[in-house]
Amino acid sequence: MIDDRTPVIIGVGEASERPADPDYRAMSPVDLATTAAAAAVGAAAVDVIAAVRQFEISTPWSHAPLGRAENFPRAVAARLGQAPRRAILEVTGGQAPQRLVTEMAGEIAAGRADTALVCGAEAISTVARLARAGDRPDFTDRTRGQIEDRGYGLDGLAPPQLAAHGLLDPPGQYALFEHARRARLGLSHADYAVTMGALFAPFSRVAAGHPHAAARTVRTAAELITETPSNRMIADPYPRCLVSRDKVNQGAAVLLASVAAARRLRIPPDRWVYLHGHADLRERDVLDRPDLSAYPAAVAAVRHALDLAGIGLDGLATIDLYSCFPIAVFAVCDGLGLPADDPRGLTVTGGLPFFGGPGNDYALHAIVETVRRARRAPGTFGLVGANGGFLSKYSVGVYSTAPAPWRADDSAAIQARLDAVPAVPVCESRPGPMTVETYTRKPGQDAVVIARTEDGRRFVTSTPEEGDLLVAHSRDSPRPPAA
Numbered sequence: 001m002i003d004d005r006t007p008v009i010i011g012v013g014e015a016s017e018r019p020a021d022p023d024y025r026a027m028s029p030v031d032l033a034t035t036a037a038a039a040a041v042g043a044a045a046v047d048v049i050a051a052v053r054q055f056e057i058s059t060p061w062s063h064a065p066l067g068r069a070e071n072f073p074r075a076v077a078a079r080l081g082q083a084p085r086r087a088i089l090e091v092t093g094g095q096a097p098q099r100l101v102t103e104m105a106g107e108i109a110a111g112r113a114d115t116a117l118v119c120g121a122e123a124i125s126t127v128a129r130l131a132r133a134g135d136r137p138d139f140t141d142r143t144r145g146q147i148e149d150r151g152y153g154l155d156g157l158a159p160p161q162l163a164a165h166g167l168l169d170p171p172g173q174y175a176l177f178e179h180a181r182r183a184r185l186g187l188s189h190a191d192y193a194v195t196m197g198a199l200f201a202p203f204s205r206v207a208a209g210h211p212h213a214a215a216r217t218v219r220t221a222a223e224l225i226t227e228t229p230s231n232r233m234i235a236d237p238y239p240r241c242l243v244s245r246d247k248v249n250q251g252a253a254v255l256l257a258s259v260a261a262a263r264r265l266r267i268p269p270d271r272w273v274y275l276h277g278h279a280d281l282r283e284r285d286v287l288d289r290p291d292l293s294a295y296p297a298a299v300a301a302v303r304h305a306l307d308l309a310g311i312g313l314d315g316l317a318t319i320d321l322y323s324c325f326p327i328a329v330f331a332v333c334d335g336l337g338l339p340a341d342d343p344r345g346l347t348v349t350g351g352l353p354f355f356g357g358p359g360n361d362y363a364l365h366a367i368v369e370t371v372r373r374a375r376r377a378p379g380t381f382g383l384v385g386a387n388g389g390f391l392s393k394y395s396v397g398v399y400s401t402a403p404a405p406w407r408a409d410d411s412a413a414i415q416a417r418l419d420a421v422p423a424v425p426v427c428e429s430r431p432g433p434m435t436v437e438t439y440t441r442k443p444g445q446d447a448v449v450i451a452r453t454e455d456g457r458r459f460v461t462s463t464p465e466e467g468d469l470l471v472a473h474s475r476d477s478p479r480p481p482a483a
């Protein structure tokens with residue numbers, strides 16, 4: 001008999017609109033989240049509402065040209081006619097949806113809530129489209145009330161050495177990780193591009209079949225990696241089609257409840273989806289990492305969540321690995337020994353370049369779709385891996401309709417082991433001969449280079465030099481780039 005306090009997901013919802021839709025109505029993030037949440041909540045009363053932070057409030061320098069909600073979770077709750085006891089606004093990062101679902105499940109298991117709604121939304125496409133329009137909508141919402149605002153949570157995410165070269169944006173930093181992987185594999189620029197295209201072409205096929213996807217065009221691998229005016233270079237090696245797509249209007253919501261509340265609400269047990277495994281881990285700061293192409297914290301998080309669920313990778317029916325850029329998927333696959341062309345596929349939505357990358361909220365859509373698929377195939381397992389920052393934070397959930405007791409995870413002990421790995425020493429001044437570890441180049445700008453000295457210290461520099469810097473400055477020809 002399953003304990004009454006066991007947390008289960010009992011409702012999911014999604015909302016989206018595209019400017020070309022006949023019924024497009026320029027919905028705000030609050031509108032989108034409310035529409036998604038209404039579908040998830042049904043007749044339940046919500047004890048706790050936990051919201052994913054929009055990009056427009058995710059950094060001190062973000063702004064909201066159409067105005068914003070002063071208290072996003074309570075604005076959504078008010079529109080739903082709900083008065084939850086507690087409202088939470090989570091820190092920045094794509095790990096947030098899975099982290100919140102896990103946290104809310106723990107709150108329910110501990111008896112501190114009977115129901116909890118996790119929701120989020122972005123209207124980045126609409127804001128970009130209407131920011132300067134004469135008749136632009138006003139998204140300001142002044143709903144007040146208690147809120148637990150957890151702040152940005154950006155500590156360690158802006159290394160001054162990269163800031164000095166203007167490289168704090170996600171495409172630029174992930175491009176560094178991608179070329180580091182290319183260097184590790186010893187592949188030419190062209191051969192590596194083929195692997196990125198092959199990884200993401202199947203993602204575009206999945207997006208083409210998803211009703212809430214932003215881009216529903218099936219793309220070949222060659223199309224994804226061929227530079228054209230519409231597939232322009234963003235940061236070498238990424239043309240636009242390999243980059244998380246931010247011009248989307250999407251919202252998602254997940255309602256969790258105790259088994260007792262689910263019974264009271266007369267939700268049939270075959271609709272209950274249990275969180276069998278979970279983990280939340282943090283990677284070293286970028287320049288401290290021994291291997292810029294690896295993501296050991298994510299790999300450990302997937303392993304721990306599977307251990308808790310009592311299954312291996314083979315036991316999964318569905319997998320959704322966060323896919324803002326190819327390296328976010330490759331680094332997890334490499335560490336797990338999971339083939340990038342695994343026949344189950346590595347996304348259930350189409351991934352961030354095709355389904356869409358709604359700010360910090362993508363993984364909530366992945367959880368919603370995983371729950372739907374788990375319900376369609378009772379007793380099977382689905383995994384969601386949610387990435388935040390610059391391969392910085394990874395949260396994992398394993399879902400199934402198969403009943404399971406709530407189990408706390410042991411992320412803290414694993415985190416201590418990850419943190420014990422010595423950091424790579426960084427030198428601030430130019431040290432003599434260096435080997436290029438990785439680089440990226442944005443159109444019209446100098447290449448930003450991360451290199452190692454002969455004694456293993458790391459150094460960030462930039463150079464106007466053209467060509468493949470990995471080849472020009474490999475260990476066999478350690479000529480430093482001209483800064």
Ligand SMILES: CC(=O)SCCNC(=O)CCNC(=O)[C@H](O)C(C)(C)COP(=O)(O)OP(=O)(O)OC[C@H]1O[C@@H](n2cnc3c(N)ncnc32)[C@H](O)[C@@H]1OP(=O)(O)O
Nearest residue numbers: 094125126128129170171243244245246247324387388389
């Ligand atoms: C942990 C993490 O998640 S890290 C990732 C965080 N996310 C990011 O950093 C976002 C990175 N992405 C971006 O900045 C952008 O998507 C870019 C720069 C790559 C491309 O953006 P843009 O220059 O606006 O792209 P572009 O105008 O070429 O195309 C946008 C597409 O969106 C569509 N679109 C939808 N709404 C809009 C809009 N309001 N304005 C412009 N395009 C829009 C366009 O029609 C086009 O569609 P298509 O692919 O069918 O042609």
